[in-house]
Amino acid sequence: xxxxxxxxxxxxxxxxxxxxxxxxxxxxxxxxxxxxxxxxxxxxxxxxxxxxxxxxxxxxxxxxxxxxxxxxxxxxxxxxxx
Amino acid sequence: xxxxxxxxxxxxxxxxxxxxxxxxxxxxxxxxxxxxxxxxxxxxxxxxxxxxxxxxxxxxxxxxxxxxxxxxxxxxxxxxxxxxxxxxxxxxxxxxxxxxxxxxxxxxxxxxxxxxxxxxxxxxxxxxxxxxxxxxxxxxxxxxxxxxxxxxxxxxxxxxxxxxxxxxxxxxxxxxxxxxxxxxxxxxxxxxxxxxxxxxxxxxxxxxxxxxxxxxxxxxxxxxxxxxxxxxxxxxxxxxxxxxxxxxxxxxxxxxxxxxxxxxxxxxxxxxxxxxxxxxxxxxxxxxxxxxxxxxxxxxxxxxxxxxxxxxxxxxxxxxxxxxxxxxxxxxxxxxxxxxxxxxxxxxxxxxxxxxxxxxxxxxxxxxxxxxxxxxxxxxxxxxxxxxxxxxxxxxxxxxxxxxxxxxxxxxxxxxxxxxxxxxxxxxxx
Numbered sequence: 001x002x003x004x005x006x007x008x009x010x011x012x013x014x015x016x017x018x019x020x021x022x023x024x025x026x027x028x029x030x031x032x033x034x035x036x037x038x039x040x041x042x043x044x045x046x047x048x049x050x051x052x053x054x055x056x057x058x059x060x061x062x063x064x065x066x067x068x069x070x071x072x073x074x075x076x077x078x079x080x081x082x
Numbered sequence: 083x084x085x086x087x088x089x090x091x092x093x094x095x096x097x098x099x100x101x102x103x104x105x106x107x108x109x110x111x112x113x114x115x116x117x118x119x120x121x122x123x124x125x126x127x128x129x130x131x132x133x134x135x136x137x138x139x140x141x142x143x144x145x146x147x148x149x150x151x152x153x154x155x156x157x158x159x160x161x162x163x164x165x166x167x168x169x170x171x172x173x174x175x176x177x178x179x180x181x182x183x184x185x186x187x188x189x190x191x192x193x194x195x196x197x198x199x200x201x202x203x204x205x206x207x208x209x210x211x212x213x214x215x216x217x218x219x220x221x222x223x224x225x226x227x228x229x230x231x232x233x234x235x236x237x238x239x240x241x242x243x244x245x246x247x248x249x250x251x252x253x254x255x256x257x258x259x260x261x262x263x264x265x266x267x268x269x270x271x272x273x274x275x276x277x278x279x280x281x282x283x284x285x286x287x288x289x290x291x292x293x294x295x296x297x298x299x300x301x302x303x304x305x306x307x308x309x310x311x312x313x314x315x316x317x318x319x320x321x322x323x324x325x326x327x328x329x330x331x332x333x334x335x336x337x338x339x340x341x342x343x344x345x346x347x348x349x350x351x352x353x354x355x356x357x358x359x360x361x362x363x364x365x366x367x368x369x370x371x372x373x374x375x376x377x378x379x380x381x382x383x384x385x386x387x388x389x390x391x392x393x394x395x396x397x398x399x400x401x402x403x404x405x406x407x408x409x410x411x412x413x414x415x416x417x418x419x420x421x422x423x424x425x426x427x428x429x430x431x432x433x434x435x436x437x438x439x440x441x442x443x444x445x446x447x448x449x450x451x452x453x454x455x456x457x458x459x460x461x462x463x464x465x466x467x468x469x470x471x472x473x474x475x476x477x478x479x480x481x482x483x484x485x486x487x488x489x490x491x492x493x494x495x496x497x498x499x500x501x502x503x504x505x506x507x508x509x510x511x512x
Contacts, residue, residue: 016152046152046220
């Protein structure tokens with residue numbers, strides 16, 4: 001799966017949790033998930049479960065700690081896809 | 083000084099109607115909301131009928147954001163819909179999520195009898211047993227914690243006063259109203275959203291089916307299954323839903339120019355102590371009589387002031403004893419008991435939501451000048467027969483209706499009685 005496709009699917013999964021719709025409209029790989037999109041940090045565990053289901057990967061809790069931007073999430077998913 | 087407490091907002095999600103307008107119409111028509119229940123049939127229940135509000139998910143999707151809905155089980159949905167309706171009915175706008183202002187003067191006491199057992203049964207237990215705890219995600223706790231519904235509502239409406247959940251089995255919903263009224267009377271809050279919610283879930287109802295207290299003889303005719311005061315009553319019908327009222331100090335309501343639906347003239351709560359005939363599952367009749375008498379005294383009313391009674395009346399063997407207690411508490415000889423009706427005849431027994439949905443029925447009756455029919459008791463129970471003339475089988479127009487008593491009795495031998503008075507517009511009465 002190419003990077004653009006993963007990016008688009010990640011954004012789609014994040015969308016229901018996004019509180020800042022303006023930031024979502026201009027989302028890039030550099031967009032910060034908590035600071036820019038204002039996703040409630042408690043809900044990140046739900047987002048990760050949806051990543052796992054959507055991309056058929058397993059994501060360890062320690063991997064999640066390093067994810068800050070949308071690009072971090074895309075890279076992590078692609079690395080797990082092998 | 084003790085504040086007078088009035089009702090300035092109503093919200094209801096009930097098996098026979100969502101929203102006060104539809105609920106009012108259904109009550110007047112004597113329309114049953116009891117239907118066949120597929121989950122109970124599938125799970126081999128002896129009782130296979132229940133009262134379940136219809137169309138709630140679509141309604142919730144029109145009220146709440148997608149991410150919030152992901153963390154809202156059924157009792158959250160019922161409670162939040164009813165609370166938002168009561169809030170709007172009281173003349174307030176629902177705040178935007180990014181609006182940082184808080185209403186420090188309004189709180190919530192929203193109760194539940196059983197809580198988020200649907201989430202426990204459908205997610206927490208199976209995921210945990212399958213060693214997949216991680217798959218529960220972030221939303222399990224807020225849906226199973228007892229205070230989940232009041233917590234949810236406080237977030238939607240930015241409430242800043244006391245926010246809590248009470249639980250006293252089948253008296254929960256009415257008890258919440260009594261507790262909120264007390265808080266306002268004591269000057270601790272201007273407004274309290276009060277009531278209760280109970281999910282529709284066969285997991286909640288299973289234990290009642292095992293106790294053989296649910297009606298099992300009318301599975302083929304659901305609308306006839308809930309039969310309070312009837313000789314052929316065979317147990318209660320499982321129910322669900324939510325009722326929420328906005329209670330407000332008269333001073334605050336007058337200042338705002340709010341529309342007043344009714345006054346909480348007085349209330350009383352007590353426990354029969356599981357003695358003198360009372361037990362975990364049966365009310366001590368002396369406790370019931372004291373509770374009713376105490377509510378009247380608190381309201382400064384006498385038995386002759388009572389225009390109608392909305393009983394607890396579930397359609398179990400406790401109905402004749404309850405009628406006896408009403409007659410004793412009001413010193414009413416046969417033929418003189420005020421009209422007595424059971425909302426449960428139409429919606430079943432909503433457990434922790436029952437007292438709240440039924441309190442809304444009382445307020446609608448006061449506003450509309452009627453007593454709703456108590457259906458399915460054409461064959462009045464022989465022990466109730468002396469008071470049969472007090473049971474309205476069809477809509478009873480009563481334009482002069484001034485006071486309605488609502489009582490609720492719960493497992494644990496706990497009792498609550500609320501005295502609702504028609505709003506007279508007289509702010510000087512004490």
